[in-house]
Amino acid sequence: MSFEPILTKYRHEKDSHTIDFYRGHGGYEQAKKAIHDWAPDDLIEEVKKSNLRGRGGAGFPTGVKWSFVPKQTDKPKYLAVNADESEPGTFKDRVIMETDPHLLLEGIMISCWAVGINTAYIYIRGEMVHGYNQLVSACKEAYAAGFLGKGIFGSDFELDVTVHRGAGAYICGEETGMLTSLEGERGQPKLKPPFPAIEGLFGCPTVVNNVETLANLPFILEKGADHFRSIGPEKSPGPKLFCVSGHVEKPGTYELPMGVNLLTLINEHCGGVWKGRKLKAVIPGGSSAHVLHADECDVNMDIESLAAGGSMLGSAGVIVMDETTDMVDALLNIMKFYHHESCGQCTPCREGTGWLEKIVHRLHQGRGRKEDLDVVFDVCDRMIGKTICVLADAAAFPAMSFIDKFRDEFLAKCTNSDRSTAQATSGAGGVNV
Ligand SMILES: Cc1cc2nc3c(=O)[nH]c(=O)nc-3n(C[C@H](O)[C@H](O)[C@H](O)COP(=O)(O)O)c2cc1C
Ligand code: SF4
Structure with missing residues (x-):
């Protein structure tokens, strides 16, 4: 096109x-x-x-x-x-x-x-x-x-x-x-x-x-x-700037019609996933958006299509992750950001972002418990829609979607899971939130 x-x-x-x-x-x-x-x-x-x-x-x-x-x-x-x-x-x-x-x-x-x-x-x-x-x-x-x-x-x-x-x-x-x-x-x-x-x-x-x-x-x-x-879909039309970062051959800011297909954006405009690797996941609209599994990436980049696909266009910050990406590590990075940036006025956000970071950090260290995954959802449930602004929601969406879509990877980091690869350490399970 x-x-x-x-x-x-x-x-x-x-x-x-x-x-x-x-x-x-x-x-x-x-x-x-x-x-x-x-x-x-x-x-x-x-x-x-x-x-x-x-x-x-x-x-x-x-x-x-x-x-x-x-x-x-x-x-x-x-x-x-x-x-x-x-x-x-x-x-x-x-x-x-x-x-x-x-x-x-x-x-x-x-x-x-x-x-x-x-x-x-x-x-x-x-x-x-x-x-x-x-x-x-x-x-x-x-x-x-x-x-x-x-x-x-x-x-x-x-x-x-x-x-x-x-x-x-x-x-x-x-x-x-x-x-x-x-x-x-x-x-x-x-x-x-x-x-x-x-x-x-x-x-x-x-x-x-x-x-x-x-x-x-x-x-x-x-x-x-x-x-x-007449440019792009009628409900959210016009030219759009897409910022593509992460594991693509040619990251950058691309101007295309609203509604361009995400795989077209990655493969045709950005030269595909780098180093010939496979696509694992994409965050389509800045770190606040729900992550998409590679299987969900055949979606158009406009407001309605992404909402129907379970995520959002947001700021159109497209973060591409290849098959080697450690999703627990990627989520920890995002959780650190929201905890650091919470302004602290609302208890569910101030405390919730801190708890999320702590839990994901513990999982990242291989000291998590499989119950932690449920705690993450519980904490998120107490954050979404309950604060002055939507920063709390913005932290909760990636937390829930990363665990939902890459659960096995998170379970593999738990000390008490069947899928666990983690070695129990002397401090295992010792950190409470
Ligand atoms: C935590 C948070 C951060 C935001 N950061 C930005 C930003 O950096 N730039 C921006 O234009 N809008 C940002 N927004 C959205 C703005 O609140 C607002 O919706 C937007 O500036 C309105 O302009 P628009 O209608 O032209 O999009 C942010 C919203 C939230 C909740
Ligand atoms: S939800 Fe918004 S206003 Fe409330 S503490 Fe978080 S950043 Fe501050």
Whole structure:
């Protein structure tokens, strides 16, 4: 299937990050068109019609989210661009920010015009220094060209954009955690409702959108909602960036139509499983997603198909594992991450992520008991749906699916299992959670 990239078309071209390059390839024409020709409400309807769904992980329809922001309000409205990109296995937004930052700025202009916003913040993960520098210089160029600031394109529309660096906490990617961090507080999620569209940054109506989501807007305006909807499956259409890491010959960020088959992505685009080995498992949507057994990988990479296949598209961070992968080791790595990143506000998450790490660690050392596998499910059951944000669920999903689908490997690490290969040690069974 041949597909002409849209969001990453110029990523390998020299100076693609500069305003001259961007304008030389039609850049900022769609923002100009939006401000001159589109009434904000009509623009929101067009984005709704396009079926664009958020690329940050939850897949919420973008136009619908915008329509929740009150039209009549005395408060300022904000756009908070989620550029935290912290989900393990995810490296797509950085490609846009590093190689085509003006595409993001144009998307920001279009969304702010549609929703009536004059102030936007880009919250970028602190470690992404190159992306930060590219964004800051793109903003300077856009201000100098009169595309940001007052009187944009001869209208009375004004827009200010500030780039803000986070300190590198996964939880600051969760939208309310990000807003609290932007306010200068410790980045901790808040209970919803109220949702940010009603009460977000500084208590004011706020749209939170992912970088890739916003980068789609110039294309939607250029070609129209119907054309956008014709790419990929109707319910979650459009171009999509897939981040492929792990045991493939050619890892990287691939732009393809939403709904590309996972095996096609791995075998045709990424050169197949590396070293001629067999596929064992794939995490299709960042580490929070349920792992897929190799037998389940003939699935399309879109929101509905992956949900039907028992996992999720999430951030489209595709982590490929070959036949030599130790699944207990892989899960331990993931559990350490969630335990470390829990913000600690909710007991089921703070304690649960710690317990999961301890149990998997014990199994990893060959000191586990087969009852531990049931305890993992019990702990997960007490985490899912019981906390302020879904980090707890994000930790529970991989724990349950790894054990469910690769149970024999976990049993083989238990001291009291028929399948056990583990040698009892003096400390066997001695650690309680
Ligand atoms: C623990 C956690 C981490 C998240 N990290 C990110 C992130 O790094 N980037 C992102 O865009 N969304 C992230 N999200 C999703 C955001 O909360 C939010 O749904 C998204 O930014 C909305 O934008 P969208 O509608 O354009 O996808 C995260 C959610 C959770 C629960
Ligand atoms: S679920 Fe975890 S990360 Fe989310 S608010 Fe509660 S303690 Fe913090």
